[in-house]
Amino acid sequence: MSELLGAMPTYEAYKDSGVEWLGEIPAHWEKRRLRFLIDLIVSNVDKHSKVWENPITLCNYVDVYKNNYITNEISFMEATATSDEVDRFKIKINDVLITKDSEDWLDIGVPALVKYEERNLLCGYHLAILRAYNIINGSFLFWALSAQYSKIQFSVRANGITRYGISHGVIKDSWLMFPALSEQTTIVKFLDYKTSQIDQAITIKEKQITLLREHKQILIQNAVTRGLDPDAPMRDSGLEWIGEVPAYWEVIRFKNLFSQSHLPVRKDDGVVTSYRDGQVTLRSNRRLEGYTEAIIEQGYQGIRKGQLVLNSMDAFEGAIGVSESDGKCTPEYVVCDPLSNQFLPEYFAYLLREMALIKYIRVICNAVRQRAVRIRFNNLAKRFLIVPPLKEQTAIVNHIETQSATIDKAIGLYEQQIEKLREYKATLINSAVTGKIKVPMPEQTEAAA
Numbered sequence: 160m161s162e163l164l165g166a167m168p169t170y171e172a173y174k175d176s177g178v179e180w181l182g183e184i185p186a187h188w189e190k191r192r193l194r195f196l197i198d199l200i201v202s203n204v205d206k207h208s209k210v211w212e213n214p215i216t217l218c219n220y221v222d223v224y225k226n227n228y229i230t231n232e233i234s235f236m237e238a239t240a241t242s243d244e245v246d247r248f249k250i251k252i253n254d255v256l257i258t259k260d261s262e263d264w265l266d267i268g269v270p271a272l273v274k275y276e277e278r279n280l281l282c283g284y285h286l287a288i289l290r291a292y293n294i295i296n297g298s299f300l301f302w303a304l305s306a307q308y309s310k311i312q313f314s315v316r317a318n319g320i321t322r323y324g325i326s327h328g329v330i331k332d333s334w335l336m337f338p339a340l341s342e343q344t345t346i347v348k349f350l351d352y353k354t355s356q357i358d359q360a361i362t363i364k365e366k367q368i369t370l371l372r373e374h375k376q377i378l379i380q381n382a383v384t385r386g387l388d389p390d391a392p393m394r395d396s397g398l399e400w401i402g403e404v405p406a407y408w409e410v411i412r413f414k415n416l417f418s419q420s421h422l423p424v425r426k427d428d429g430v431v432t433s434y435r436d437g438q439v440t441l442r443s444n445r446r447l448e449g450y451t452e453a454i455i456e457q458g459y460q461g462i463r464k465g466q467l468v469l470n471s472m473d474a475f476e477g478a479i480g481v482s483e484s485d486g487k488c489t490p491e492y493v494v495c496d497p498l499s500n501q502f503l504p505e506y507f508a509y510l511l512r513e514m515a516l517i518k519y520i521r522v523i524c525n526a527v528r529q530r531a532v533r534i535r536f537n538n539l540a541k542r543f544l545i546v547p548p549l550k551e552q553t554a555i556v557n558h559i560e561t562q563s564a565t566i567d568k569a570i571g572l573y574e575q576q577i578e579k580l581r582e583y584k585a586t587l588i589n590s591a592v593t594g595k596i597k598v599p600m601p602e603q604t605e606a607a608a
Contacts, residue, residue: 167596178334181308185594188338194331196295200288201259201327202248204240204281212239215279223256223271223286227301231275240281248281248288253297255289255304256282257313260324267325268313270304272297287330295335299343299592302350303335306589336593346591349598357584364573364580371573375566376516382555383510386547398543400519408547414540416502417495422461424487431462431486433470437512439480458490467495467504469511474534475521479511493536506552509559510544 172186184190193199204217216235226233229250240248250256254273261267270289282288291300303309312333317323337343385391386405393403396410404410433439462468463485470478471491481504488494497504514520520534547555590596 167590167598170594170597173594176336180311181334181336181593184336185338185597188336188594190334190336192331193289193333193335196292196335196337197300198288198290198292199327199330200248200282200290202282202284202286202288204238204244204248205284206236206238208237208239210239212241213245213279214238215240215245215281216277217281217283218250218256218286219283220258220285222283224258224266224269226271227305229256229271229273229275231277235280236283238283240279245279245281249278250276250280250282250288251290252276253291255291255297255301256286257289257304257330258285259287259330260285260322262322264314264317264319264323265310267317267323268304268310270301272301289330294340295337296340296343296347298347298351299337300335302347302588303337303592306592307585308589308593309333309335338594345600346598350588350591353587354584357580357587361577361580364577368570368573371566371570375563378562378566379509379559380513382559383506383513384545386551387554387558396545398545400514400517401545404545405547408545410543411546412540413542413544415498416507416544416546417467417497419536420460420462420466420494420496422463422494424459424461428461428485428487431468431482431484431488433468433473433478433480433488433492435473435477437477437480437508439468439482439484441484441486444484459487460490460492460494462486462488462492462494465504467497467508467511469493469495469534471533471535474511475515475518477512477515479515480508481505491533493534493539495536501549502546503549503552503556505556506547507544509556 170185170187173183174186176182176184176190178190204215206217206219215238217238218229218233219236222229222233222235250273252273252275256271256273258267258269289300289304291297313325313329316329317325338346384401384404385393386408388405391405391407394406396402396404396408398410429441429443431439432442432445434445438445462482464482466482468480468482468488469492471493474493482494495504511520546552591598
């Protein structure tokens with residue numbers, strides 16, 4: 160992708176921007192702090208409705224964070240505000256809204272361009288309105304604030320510990336590099352066109368990934384419930400959620416297939432986690448950050464490689480698999496051993512995951528409330544599972560793993576392509592709004608396409 164940018168023309172003359180980390184800008188461009196280019200309006204309108212205030216619609220943090228453009232396609236929240244707040248925080252077309260506070264300092268200064276306004280549509284809390292003066296095109300301001308050089312200015316000056324924010328002064332003191340209005344318009348049209356092309360390419364690849372994942376799930380579903388022989392005689396399993404199975408497969412209660420394990424914890428055992436993608440492994444094999452650490456490991460149990468594991472709180476989302484590691488896990492895990500060497504844990508992990516993904520496990524689980532589903536060994540004990548002969552269990556697992564590896568490789572290639580497209584898009588935006596490249600006129604851009 161970098162060679163595409165390298166082939167684009169540059170300006171005839173450059174000058175030092177005076178900003179060390181930015182370097183040179185075109186000789187005819189200007190550099191000013193935002194305080195001289197915009198009105199900054201920081202909203203304090205929250206989500207709470209009060210009977211004595213005016214009904215309004217509210218553009219919230221998520222509306223800005225998840226959308227490049229504020230349009231009438233967004234479902235805005237209904238709230239209330241005083242008459243003074245309506246006057247002060249009403250958003251207008253060509254305003255740029257930015258996120259002012261966030262739990263992640265990298266999410267500060269995310270911009271959205273306002274393309275839709277109505278009488279009582281206001282900017283919400285944790286956001287700021289940047290209303291450009293007449294020497295700045297609002298769309299150019301949006302693209303400039305989307306660029307890496309703007310993100311750096313905001314993120315490095317964010318303050319906070321668990322929640323980060325930028326002050327009014329930080330926003331106003333940030334630098335903006337810009338040419339004359341006519342050239343701003345050219346840059347805007349170029350970026351609108353090129354980024355739209357990139358976004359379309361990304362969307363196509365994301366749809367391909369979705370189709371591949373659906374194909375993988377169907378492949379697994381068919382293998383664990385129908386077997387690999389399309390000509391095998393079938394019979395009714397007697398299980399509503401499965402239907403017909405090969406006639407020679409058995410139907411056995413879970414308690415006659417597996418027993419619940421209660422192994423002690425050893426001194427050097429690491430924590431094993433069951434993930435929603437079916438992997439059960441030491442946490443350190445996946446990542447080291449982002450977990451809630453237990454102060455007292457009360458009730459922890461030992462876990463060994465090859466055991467069938469269900470995360471009692473997350474099994475209904477697919478957190479079921481066979482452990483790759485020795486270690487320890489919380490008492491919320493259901494750890495099981497096969498009662499016979501005729502029962503392959505890997506096959507039953509795939510079967511139980513299928514039960515989870517069709518919501519059957521949710522139906523049989525205990526729940527104090529809807530979002531607190533728990534599965535226990537007793538929930539499964541009396542449930543019937545389909546059981547192919549061991550040789551066929553092994554063949555099914557090998558088939559799933561071989562086919563899944565091929566599909567996962569294809570998905571990985573698409574993901575790499577998407578990542579490169581996103582990197583190219585970010586570099587293109589940064590290069591255009593800092594003058595590192597001279598963008599073609601709109602008619603030249605369309606002709607080149």
